[in-house]
Amino acid sequence: MPSMDPAGSKDSNGGPKADFFARKQRIAQQRKSLPIASVEKRLMDEVRSHDILIIVGETGSGKTTQLPQYLFNAGFCRDGKIIGITQPRRVAAVSVAKRVAEECGVEMGQRVGYSIRFDDMTSSSTRIKYMTDGLLLREALLDKYLSKYSVIIVDEAHERTVDTDVLLGILKSVQKARSGPINQLPNIDHTKAKNGVVIDKENDSQRAGSLNRYQGLKLSPLKLIIMSASLDARGFFEYFGGARAVHVQGRQFPVDIFYTKAPETDYLDATLITIFQIHLEEGAGDVLVFLTGQEEIESVERLVLEKLKQLPEEKRKLKVLPIYSSLPSEKQMQVFMPAPIGFRKVILATNIAETSVTIPGIKYVIDPGLVKARTYSAHTGMESLVVVPTSKAQALQRSGRAGREGPGKCFRLYPEREFEKLSDSTVPEIKRCNLSKVVLQLKALGVDDIIGFDFMEKPLREAVIKSLELLALLGALTEESRLSKPVGHQMARLPLDPTHAKALILASQFNCLEEMLITVAMLSVESIFYVPREKLEEVAVDNLFQMHVACVLAAVRFYIKCARTAAKCFSSLEGDHVTLINVYRASDDLFEKSKIGNNREKAEKDMRKWCKENFINSRSVRQARDIHRQATSSFLGLKPKYDWQIRENVEQMGLHVASCGDDMLQFRRCLAAAFFLNAALKQPDGTYRVLSSGQSVQIHPSSVLFRTKPDCLIFDELVRTNHNYIRNVSRVDYLWLPELAPQYYTLKE
Numbered sequence: 001m002p003s004m005d006p007a008g009s010k011d012s013n014g015g016p017k018a019d020f021f022a023r024k025q026r027i028a029q030q031r032k033s034l035p036i037a038s039v040e041k042r043l044m045d046e047v048r049s050h051d052i053l054i055i056v057g058e059t060g061s062g063k064t065t066q067l068p069q070y071l072f073n074a075g076f077c078r079d080g081k082i083i084g085i086t087q088p089r090r091v092a093a094v095s096v097a098k099r100v101a102e103e104c105g106v107e108m109g110q111r112v113g114y115s116i117r118f119d120d121m122t123s124s125s126t127r128i129k130y131m132t133d134g135l136l137l138r139e140a141l142l143d144k145y146l147s148k149y150s151v152i153i154v155d156e157a158h159e160r161t162v163d164t165d166v167l168l169g170i171l172k173s174v175q176k177a178r179s180g181p182i183n184q185l186p187n188i189d190h191t192k193a194k195n196g197v198v199i200d201k202e203n204d205s206q207r208a209g210s211l212n213r214y215q216g217l218k219l220s221p222l223k224l225i226i227m228s229a230s231l232d233a234r235g236f237f238e239y240f241g242g243a244r245a246v247h248v249q250g251r252q253f254p255v256d257i258f259y260t261k262a263p264e265t266d267y268l269d270a271t272l273i274t275i276f277q278i279h280l281e282e283g284a285g286d287v288l289v290f291l292t293g294q295e296e297i298e299s300v301e302r303l304v305l306e307k308l309k310q311l312p313e314e315k316r317k318l319k320v321l322p323i324y325s326s327l328p329s330e331k332q333m334q335v336f337m338p339a340p341i342g343f344r345k346v347i348l349a350t351n352i353a354e355t356s357v358t359i360p361g362i363k364y365v366i367d368p369g370l371v372k373a374r375t376y377s378a379h380t381g382m383e384s385l386v387v388v389p390t391s392k393a394q395a396l397q398r399s400g401r402a403g404r405e406g407p408g409k410c411f412r413l414y415p416e417r418e419f420e421k422l423s424d425s426t427v428p429e430i431k432r433c434n435l436s437k438v439v440l441q442l443k444a445l446g447v448d449d450i451i452g453f454d455f456m457e458k459p460l461r462e463a464v465i466k467s468l469e470l471l472a473l474l475g476a477l478t479e480e481s482r483l484s485k486p487v488g489h490q491m492a493r494l495p496l497d498p499t500h501a502k503a504l505i506l507a508s509q510f511n512c513l514e515e516m517l518i519t520v521a522m523l524s525v526e527s528i529f530y531v532p533r534e535k536l537e538e539v540a541v542d543n544l545f546q547m548h549v550a551c552v553l554a555a556v557r558f559y560i561k562c563a564r565t566a567a568k569c570f571s572s573l574e575g576d577h578v579t580l581i582n583v584y585r586a587s588d589d590l591f592e593k594s595k596i597g598n599n600r601e602k603a604e605k606d607m608r609k610w611c612k613e614n615f616i617n618s619r620s621v622r623q624a625r626d627i628h629r630q631a632t633s634s635f636l637g638l639k640p641k642y643d644w645q646i647r648e649n650v651e652q653m654g655l656h657v658a659s660c661g662d663d664m665l666q667f668r669r670c671l672a673a674a675f676f677l678n679a680a681l682k683q684p685d686g687t688y689r690v691l692s693s694g695q696s697v698q699i700h701p702s703s704v705l706f707r708t709k710p711d712c713l714i715f716d717e718l719v720r721t722n723h724n725y726i727r728n729v730s731r732v733d734y735l736w737l738p739e740l741a742p743q744y745y746t747l748k749e
Ligand SMILES: Nc1ncnc2c1ncn2[C@@H]1O[C@H](COP(=O)(O)OP(=O)(O)OP(=O)(O)O)[C@@H](O)[C@H]1O
Pocket: 030, 034, 057, 058, 059, 060, 061, 062, 063, 064, 065, 066, 095, 099, 228, 229, 252, 355, 356, 357, 358, 359, 360, 400, 403, 404, 405
């Protein structure tokens, strides 16, 4: 076990070494005082005698951090087996793994590790592995029996993300298959899998990973644990055929809940008032505020900073920190750092901080009761983000973020009677999202009858049919609705949206795979252009008390405009896809130049500076480079990541990687051939009509074609905020559509 003892600490009391031991002791005491600690033995007995266990315990009772450690100590990792714990969100997987590594006194990536898309902190010694549910699903594609795991814990199952729901169905069948001799052949060719996801060949128990070796083998049974604080255990109990349910009683610290007397007309205003009431009137402790999205977070941040300026110097000690999914992860992790001495931390978060995470210092939670949720219309094929009230389960999770280190308070900015009206749990995501990726994944796992698949709750039939139609039109399915060869198999192998996967396959025929690889990598990361916080802080506002939230929103929009201006030097009249290629290539040139002398630090520093000057999200560009090709990531000292390197994947598939040079016509024709279902024609009023659905849409203001408005275009995504917006659009010729997609346009005619 690598020691956490700070080598070289000299002092005997009061110095770093003493601090280290004091912290270690504090953690050990804290662990012992958790409600789950008193039932450790009973829980281990239950796991030994039942293959499926449903554990329900209050937030903060110790499920996520302690149970894997108990299992490890109880011998569930013998023979090199791994305990896998899935989380619906990346930030939870990372932060919990860090805490558990600290509790165990080991270095991250050794006994305890995490694995999320683009970031793999595991090694051959990892035995407790936190990961996202989506990541485990991809592992199942490569190792159908998940043979390296002895126990899989599905945490926060109540969230019912689409990946959790699919995973539950898969785990159920994996468990059944592992309970007897293996007679069934896996459906995909494991011998081609790369980068260590597939079974370590040296290890006996894991050797079953490759195709032929499965047959006739008896793998050890897989233990399955479904866990949540707010789980309606009945549904899971029925789904798993009367599995054992265990309730862990008690919470560590009480949380007082406060409601408003009447509904708030302006919840952002109410939020602001509550933040300052806490700051000025309540005792020490940090504040966590739940908001619906980045723009709202930036507005509130701005308002808080302005209002602070009105306070006397000694009352200004408030540190505001945002956290949302598109924030670079180094910045996300800042919320976990202690506030500067004498300061109070106010964290403005979306629901990514709602479950699993413990943010040290949080004593107060402000919950306006709203969340931005995904909805999907199978009829129009449109996914939207809509602000809706939270469920009771979400409200409980939010209040559960307080009371983890001491008693806490939660301020719900709505009346108690409104809480009673909330639905108990959130509608499972599988009922409100586009299913084409899920269907492709299930087909690759050998599930031919999607509607008949053992889902805990069936997705809408209409949505499944729509996805099957889309996959058939993309050529991924045969007439019998099986995965086609080679296209369907190739598409399933790429960890991408099906249309993006098809675009890559087509690009090899259009001699522009080089450009399409860049495009797909850039489309796979969070937004490339962004508005830095420092710029927002430059907005001059004289007196906050005369200021309305709308003014702040206007300021945010102003800087979005600035970002757009900065983006102009990369912009191409051909559209956003070529613009993204230009950004990538410019960053590549810069990187190659800075790399001379192999000075990694300098290269990274130059890159960050360049990104900042150009309103570019440096993390996104780095991730895109990482997805695109491994060479860059090795240079940056990052480990090769699973199968995310799509370039390597397409090369292994034998696709021809060539560049179309300056001939972007070929590239746009290829886009038209892949995105034909996302083609739209300009209408006399300047809006667009989507040809496949008849939907009326507008180009998103962030697009380089926002003002040019070509007659015909294809788009990457359709989102509804205050309008139906199409994002990442490129100009095409409408005559190309029947020529390049005759399977759709001739039929339609
Ligand atoms: N990063 C951390 N820093 C300080 N304390 C922590 C940290 N992570 C966990 N803890 C402590 O461990 C306790 C148990 O956390 P854990 O995440 O295991 O609970 P849980 O039952 O899984 O809760 P939830 O259902 O909310 O995820 C917390 O209440 C807190 O006291």
